[in-house]
Amino acid sequence: MAQIPTKALAGRRARFLAVVGPGLVVMLADTDVGSIITAGQSGVQWGYRLLLLQLVLIPILYVVQELTVRLGIFTGRGHGELIRDTFGPFWAWVSAAGLAVATVGALLTEFSGVAGVGELYGVSRAVTLPMAAAALLAVVATGSYRRVERAAIVIGLFELAFFFVAWAAHPDLATMASQALDIRATDPDYLYLVAANIGAVIMPWMIFYQQSAIADKKLRPEHFNAARWDTAIGAAITQLVMAAVLVAAAATIAPHDSKATLTTVGEMSGALTPYLGFEFGRLVFGLGVLGAGLVAAIVTSLALAWGLGEVAGYRRSLEYRPSQARWFYAVYAVCIVGSALAVGVAPDLVSLNVAVQVMNALMLPLVLGFLILLAIKALPPAVRLRGAYLWVVVTVAGVTCALGVIGGAGGMFQ
Numbered sequence: 001m002a003q004i005p006t007k008a009l010a011g012r013r014a015r016f017l018a019v020v021g022p023g024l025v026v027m028l029a030d031t032d033v034g035s036i037i038t039a040g041q042s043g044v045q046w047g048y049r050l051l052l053l054q055l056v057l058i059p060i061l062y063v064v065q066e067l068t069v070r071l072g073i074f075t076g077r078g079h080g081e082l083i084r085d086t087f088g089p090f091w092a093w094v095s096a097a098g099l100a101v102a103t104v105g106a107l108l109t110e111f112s113g114v115a116g117v118g119e120l121y122g123v124s125r126a127v128t129l130p131m132a133a134a135a136l137l138a139v140v141a142t143g144s145y146r147r148v149e150r151a152a153i154v155i156g157l158f159e160l161a162f163f164f165v166a167w168a169a170h171p172d173l174a175t176m177a178s179q180a181l182d183i184r185a186t187d188p189d190y191l192y193l194v195a196a197n198i199g200a201v202i203m204p205w206m207i208f209y210q211q212s213a214i215a216d217k218k219l220r221p222e223h224f225n226a227a228r229w230d231t232a233i234g235a236a237i238t239q240l241v242m243a244a245v246l247v248a249a250a251a252t253i254a255p256h257d258s259k260a261t262l263t264t265v266g267e268m269s270g271a272l273t274p275y276l277g278f279e280f281g282r283l284v285f286g287l288g289v290l291g292a293g294l295v296a297a298i299v300t301s302l303a304l305a306w307g308l309g310e311v312a313g314y315r316r317s318l319e320y321r322p323s324q325a326r327w328f329y330a331v332y333a334v335c336i337v338g339s340a341l342a343v344g345v346a347p348d349l350v351s352l353n354v355a356v357q358v359m360n361a362l363m364l365p366l367v368l369g370f371l372i373l374l375a376i377k378a379l380p381p382a383v384r385l386r387g388a389y390l391w392v393v394v395t396v397a398g399v400t401c402a403l404g405v406i407g408g409a410g411g412m413f414q
Contacts, residue, residue, distance in 0.1 A: 019219060019223045019226035019227050019230060020226070020229075020230045021146075021149040021150075021153070021213070021217065021230065022072075022149070022209075022210050022213035022214050022217060022219075022227070022230065023065065023069070023210065023227065023230035023231035023232075023233070023234040023235075024153060024156075024230055024233065024234040024237075025149055025152045025153060025156065025209075025213070025234075025295070025299060026065070026206050026209050026210045026213070026234065026299060027061075027065075027231070027234025027235055027237060027238040028152070028153065028156030028157070028159060028234065028237070028238065028291075028292075028295050029152075029156065029206070029209075029295045029296040029298070029299035029300070030061075030200075030201065030203065030206060030234075030238045030296075031159055031238045031241045031242055031292055032106060032109065032110055032113075032292050032293065032295075032296035032300075033109045033110050033112065033113030033114075033289060033292055033293045033296065034105075034106065034109040034110075034113075034200065034356050034357055035200035035201075035242060035292075035357065036113075036162075036242075036245050036268075036288070036289060036292055037109075037113075037268065038193070038196045038197060038200045038357050039054070039197070039200070039242045039243075039245035039246045039249070040245055040246070040248075040249040040253075040268050041193065041196075041249075042193050042196075042197060042246050042249070043245070043246040043247065043248065043249030043250035043251075043253070044249050044250070044253045045189070045193065046179075046184070046190060046193065046250075047175070047179045047250045048171075048175065048176045048179035048180045048246070048247070048250050049179050049180065049182050049183065049184060049190070050190075050193060050194070050197060050246060051176065051179075051180045051243060051246055051247065051250075052180045052181070052183075053194060053197055054197070054239050054240075054242045054243040054246060055239065055243065057197070057198070057201045057239055058235050058236055058239045059235075060201070060202070060396055060400055061201050061202060061235045061238070061239065062231060062232050062235040063392075063393055063396055064202055064207070064368065064371065064397075065206065065207070065210055065231045065234075065235065066228055066231055067371050067372070067374075067375045067385070067393070068206075068207050068210045068211040068214075068371070069210065069211075069214060069224070069227045069228055069231055070224070070375060070379060070383055070385075071211055071371075071374055071375065071378065071379065072210065072211040072212070072213075072214030072215050072219065073214055073219050073220065073221060073223060073224050073227060074221060074224075074379055074380055074383050075378055075379065076215055076218075077211075077215055077310075078208070078211050078212035078215050078306055078307070078309075078310040078316075079095075079207055079208045079211040079212065079307065079310070079370075079371075079374075080092055080095060080096055080099075080208065080306070080307040080308070080309075080310030080311040081310035081311070082211075082374050082378050083095050083311075083370055083374065084310065084311055085378075086373075086374060086377055086378050087370075087373075089311070091370075092310075092311040093311055094366075095204075095307075095311075095366070095367075095370055096307050096308055096311045098204050098363055098366055098367065099204045099205060099208055099303065099304055099307045099308075100304060100308075101359070101363075102203055102204040102205055102300075102359070102360055102363065103204075103205050103300045103301070103303065103304040103335065104339070105356035105359060105360075106203070106205065106296060106300045106356065107297060107300055107301065107335060107336075107339035108339055108342060108343060108356075109293075109356055110292075110293040110294070110296045110297040110300070110339070111129060111132065111293070111297065111339050111340050111342075111343040112343050113289050113290075113292070113293040114128060114129070114132045114289075114290060114293040114294065114297075115128050115129055115343055115344075116266050116289070117286045117289050117290050117293075119266055120266060120269055120282055120286050121282075121286075125343070125344050126344065129340040129341075129343060129344050130340065132293075132294065132297075132340065133336050133337055133340040135294070136294065136297055136298060136301075136336050137332075137333060137336060137337075139151045139152075139298060140298065140301075140302070140318065140329070140332055141322060141329070142318075144318060144319065145213070145216045145217055145317075145318040145319060146217075148298070148302075148318055149213075149217075151298075152295050152298050152299065155291050155294045155295045155298075156291050156292070156295035157291065158287045158288055158290060158291025158292075159241050159288050159291045159292050159295075160241070160288075161284045161285070161287045161288040161291070162241050162244040162245050162248070162284075162285075162288045163240075163241070163244050164284050165244065165245070165248045165281070165284055165285060165288070166243075166244035166245070166247045166248045166251075168248075168277075168280070168281075168284075169247065169248040169251035169252045170251065171247050171248075171250065171251035172251070176247070176250075179250075191403075191406065192358065194403055195357075195358050195361040195362075195403065195404045195405075195406075196357040196358050196361065197242075197357070198361045198364070198400060198403060198404040199356075199357035199358055199359065199360030199361030199362075199364075199404060200242070200357040200360070201238075201239070201242075202360070202364060202367070202368075202400070203360045204360070204363060204367045205299065205300045205303035205304065205307075206299075206303075207367060207371060208303040208304075208306060208307040209299050209300075209302060209303035209306070210231075212302075212303070212306035212307070212310070212316075213302075213306075214227065216306075216317050216318055216319065224383075249268075268285065269281065269282055269285045269286065297336065297339070300335070301331075301332045301335035301336055302318075302332060304331060304332075304335055305328050305329070305331040305332040305335070306328075308331055309327065309328050309331075312327075314327040314328065315327070315328060316328040361404030361405065362404065362405055364397075364400065364401045364404045364405070365401045365405065368397040368400070368401060372385065372393060372394065372397060375393075376390070
């Protein structure tokens with residue numbers, strides 16, 4: 001077998017490292033505070049019965065975000081701009097409104113989670129919230145996409161702490177295997193958490209962010225394969241983190257208190273630490289939540305700033321200084337400061353976390369509908385969604401939307 005020359009391998013590696021970022025960042029943000037709480041609730045209430053879903057969602061998440069990679073690379077435009085140019089201003093504003101609702105819901109849970117980590121160590125929200133907001137404003141004020149991307153990756157990697165939490169929980173593998181195959185498809189409470197987990201994986205702001213980030217990073221067609229690998233690696237990592245949180249909760253909390261309602265970071269930490277060791281459990285869990293909340297706050301706020309700019313037409317790019325793109329940075333700042341203030345005034349907003357994920361699931365038909373239609377209509381013919389793969393994508397999206405909507409609506413109205 002012919003070997004690939006060392007110089008060629010080095011060139012491929014350099015190209016991948018230059019491209020990697022948008023997919024990994026958006027996936028790290030996908031495992032946000034609301035998602036962590038949702039995974040914990042899943043493990044407590046149903047043991048390992050929702051574990052298989054976390055793994056099944058890996059290829060589904062990849063299929064969805066791979067379309068954003070195609071659209072970003074081969075059109076050079078963001079998601080909102082493409083909707084406006086393809087379907088008109090009305091539908092662009094409809095999509096932007098959905099993005100705004102999802103962003104607000106996500107940011108409230110992120111800042112509630114960050115504040116909850118501070119409270120684990122006796123630090124008041126009056127201290128942690130301004131500090132977090134100031135740090136997030138400083139990260140984006142650099143006027144460079146690459147700097148923001150690197151900072152987000154470093155912050156998000158704290159989520160890997162959840163793998164240590166799962167390992168320390170010492171789950172029983174036989175119980176895990178038997179329960180993972182025990183699907184309770186007729187139980188409305190089970191289906192409600194199925195919907196919440198689907199909504200915790202595919203969120204409107206992810207599509208807006210990754211497509212806009214690819215355009216802002218100026219990735220070109222020759223970067224397509226590397227960008228898809230970036231997305232695939234990120235999809236696997238984010239769902240394995242979700243699985244790790246679920247395993248930890250199922251192994252430690254569920255056998256002792258299957259009725260526990262873990263709606264805050266403090267409650268989850270308090271429930272886990274008796275089995276993981278107080279100091280170790282609090283530190284590792286706190287680092288994971290802090291990384292998840294901060295990187296998600298950056299990504300969701302930037303997604304809204306980009307998305308509104310693409311629809312409204314104002315200048316939008318991290319390559320501009322704040323004085324050059326006032327509206328772009330103003331939207332980002334309002335998102336960060338406004339959410340921090342809201343959580344400071346109403347400290348129990350983290351209890352909305354599962355409901356926020358279900359809301360995301362209910363919005364899936366609109367979100368995925370636009371994405372698929374753009375992949376059919378807006379892409380160049382050579383990379384347009386068509387043939388057998390089109391029907392695979394439509395089937396996957398249809399089943400995912402059906403599970404999200406039926407499970408979410410059934411749980412809300414039971």
